[in-house]
Amino acid sequence: MVDKxxxxxxxxxxxxxxxxxxxxxxxxxxxYDKGIRxxxxxxxxxxxxIVSGHLEKVFIGTRADALSDTIAKHAPRLxxxxxxxxxxxxxxxxNAFEQKKKYTQxxx
Amino acid sequence: xxxxxxxxxxxxTACSPNGCVAVVLLNxxxxxxxxxxxxxxxxxxxxxxxxxxANTISNPYIRFLVICGDDIRGHRSGSSxxxxxxxxxxxNHRIIDAPGAIPYIENLKEDAIKRFxxxxxxxxxxxxKEKEKIDKIIxxxxxxxxxxxGEPYIAxxxxxxxxxxxxxxxxxxxxxxxxxxxxxxxxxx
Numbered sequence: 617m618v619d620k621x622x623x624x625x626x627x628x629x630x631x632x633x634x635x636x637x638x639x640x641x642x643x644x645x646x647x648y649d650k651g652i653r654x655x656x657x658x659x660x661x662x663x664x665x666i667v668s669g670h671l672e673k674v675f676i677g678t679r680a681d682a683l684s685d686t687i688a689k690h691a692p693r694l695x696x697x698x699x700x701x702x703x704x705x706x707x708x709x710x711n712a713f714e715q716k717k718k719y720t721q722x723x724x
Numbered sequence: 725x726x727x728x729x730x731x732x733x734x735x736x737t738a739c740s741p742n743g744c745v746a747v748v749l750l751n752x753x754x755x756x757x758x759x760x761x762x763x764x765x766x767x768x769x770x771x772x773x774x775x776x777x778a779n780t781i782s783n784p785y786i787r788f789l790v791i792c793g794d795d796i797r798g799h800r801s802g803s804s805x806x807x808x809x810x811x812x813x814x815x816n817h818r819i820i821d822a823p824g825a826i827p828y829i830e831n832l833k834e835d836a837i838k839r840f841x842x843x844x845x846x847x848x849x850x851x852x853k854e855k856e857k858i859d860k861i862i863x864x865x866x867x868x869x870x871x872x873x874g875e876p877y878i879a880x881x882x883x884x885x886x887x888x889x890x891x892x893x894x895x896x897x898x899x900x901x902x903x904x905x906x907x908x909x910x911x912x913x
Contacts, residue, residue, distance in 0.1 A: 660830045667826040668770040674882045
């Protein structure tokens with residue numbers, strides 16, 4: 617007798633060719649001497665292709681948790697995987713900042 | 725200081741505030757001398773170029789832009805930057821005759837590009853990676869040291885947001901607290 621069955625799902629990375637770009641914009645993350653700086657751009661399309669972005673907001677901070685919360689508040693309606701990607705990248709950026717290492721923004 | 729001179733920010737190194745040379749590093753391992761005003765890497769042919777324009781015209785002392793190293797494969801950012809200075813942009817915001825894949829200027833007005841063309845003398849060292857040669861050319865530019873262009877041109881300013889914290893309890897006076905309906909909840913003590 618089983619009262620409830622819950623699915624067990626094995627993690628699988630989405631292949632790069634299958635990644636869907638977020639229609640609500642993209643982020644540029646940089647680590648500088650005082651912390652982490654994130655630029656949020658809305659997409660600019662030409663011939664249905666994203667070719668650049670309009671700078672909308674800039675976020676600064678030193679901690680991934682604070683930056684994540686702030687971005688979620690100020691950049692709503694992103695795709696869920698985009699928020700998760702940001703969380704991963706911001707943690708890497710925080711590690712680089714704290715350990716004074718070079719940070720290069722990774723792809724999704 | 726750097727924030728005042730270079731309002732957009734970005735990954736660059738600010739050195740001598742009144743230096744007349746800015747150095748764009750492409751595919752090259754090279755550290756310019758401390759006499760330059762600013763140096764940094766250029767990666768993308770759209771936003772990367774915009775940042776260079778904004779962060780050079782904001783410092784009127786910068787009169788020379790040295791572009792050195794091998795061009796970035798695919799992006800062709802160095803060649804696109806040269807094309808911007810030479811040709812400007814078309815009505816679709818595309819850098820005229822730029823070889824990059826997506827050389828679009830979307831965050832700068834045409835006045836800013838005009839200012840970039842007028843204020844900056846381009847020193848095209850595309851493909852040059854020899855330290856001694858680049859050092860010498862930078863030293864030559866520094867010796868020429870033309871005067872300040874005039875007022876800074878601020879193409880983009882990152883303005884700190886003023887936040888007002890509203891809670892249910894608002895203190896009008898250290899001893900009087902009203903709630904969000906305007907009713908006095910605490911007085912005196």
